[in-house]
Amino acid sequence: MSLRVKRPHVRLTAAVVALAMTTGVAVAQTATSRSGDAKPDDYERWENVREIYFPDRKIEDGAAFITLEAPYRAQDAALVPVSVKATVPRDAGWSIKTVTLLIDGNPVPLAGKFHLFDEAGGGGVEISTRVRVNEYTLIHAVAETSDGRLFSAERYVKAAGGCSAPAMKNPEQAMARLGKMRMNLPQSLPVGTPVTAQLLVSHPNHSGMQFDQISRTYVPPYFVKSIKVSYAGQPVMDVETDISLSEDPSLHFTFVPKAAGELDVQVLDSKDDVYTGEWPVTPQPAS
């Protein structure tokens, strides 16, 4: 299984994908017990994945301050909501610089590497996104601190077929809004208090594993590679993404409203097309 990934950001060819698919684990959808929780194999796989993304690095248990949330049994393997929360004490002397979200069992485990900046609200982190899950697997969130340490939290998810699930229930409509974005801001934007916003990017995010039986070929991978969010000219979060993100990527992130400014988003996809969006943020003065 470790064959599937040699290094991060590997570009998938149809052959690699086909191999990944044939080695995929068969799945019964009916079991309701928790007996299928992580097995030794899952931890062996994590060792491989860890070595690929964090070679020769020690990863400490971050369960005490990182919470990784995902449904134990996903409703839709192609759209599994995942959130990472981390609380860092104000006097800790360090902050979280990146969070890497890994779906161990996916052909490309990296769902996203989130680079965080001060504008994201200081030491704490709150990120949500939606991912594809190709087979029952552990997922990991790995936080790297400003003083160079790594901490991880893990979760077991029962879902299968998310990467090869057919694209788009309504293909014509989906392609018509390619590159369009939405920003959902909370109604209340108090100055100086971190708030959560949601960014939606309309993009098919084809995994390269979706087989078209009519043309007898795989739909070529076509996905969002990076998302950069800035506020009032300062970076909030840069995300490196890959095929493990769901179609129409969704991202919840935090920022701290201050004097009037703009949220700017720049999205780059695998065809090197760039999409941009701006949203004015009108904060309310603290009362």
Next chain:
Amino acid sequence: MLPNMKALIGAIILFRIAGSLPAAAAPLPVEEVAAGVFVHVGVAAYADRSNKGDVANMGFIIGADAVAVIDTGNSPALARDLRDAIRQRTSLPIRYVINTHMHPDHVFGNGAFLDDRPDFVAHANYQSALMGRADAYQRRLEEDLGAEEADKAVMVPPTLTVGDKRELDLGGRPIELVAWPAGHTNNDLTVMDRTTGTLFAGDLVFQRRLPTVDGSALGWLRDLDKLTAMPAARVVPGHGPASAPWPDGAADTLRYLNTLVGDIRALQKEGGTIERASVEAAASERQHWNLFDEDNPRNAVTVFAELEWE
């Protein structure tokens, strides 16, 4: 055209192999819901070995010259029993096999009718939707009914597609086909028997078994708006009783979809998450449906993502 022909020939060969196996012939029980219109009622459950995949409604209409079959069930064995039920009542040729959409519980029996050389009739989007999911459907059939039964199933490409409307004739008996914009799926096709005013709505209408959203919830509501305005005496739902009065027969489906959409819109307005939707949306509908706990959370997730782009 050529790949389709190849697939068809392959399908025919497969079917002949399957056909040589001993068949446990037992004509399916059917109800005559109107003169010359027959319906077999499937159970409101997931397909499994105990129900042999008998989980969706199937029907046929007998005209003066020919027969049309509407949906063929989840397995070839079941469809052979449906064919026996037809042959108990008429020896007229089976001229059309119509699929109301590409879901396995409505199409996996198609192969049982290949020897009749009918036209296989479907929505213009049917084939691409089916083929995009073919591998997953085949695997699931194997899990649900076992490898032996799954091996016999074939996916027959349509020989006649409908992009908008089309009329077929069974001999002094016109039947009207309408292809709908994305609703339950992106390839819903309805069949109206004008002689008796019987509307085969496919899965645009559910009763008893929870509707599943595999197309567009908003599109489905728009489709139902138009469909309920079409005059008919009765509807044959894709899941539920053999027939129900029209348009009242759509009430349960409409109520569920409106509740689901309404709850999710309200939740999104207050900044609620997709996780919350999977637990809370349409919770008031639970008592009305079979398979609610199994399928409602997924509907909620699907519709949540759809409504984010409203």
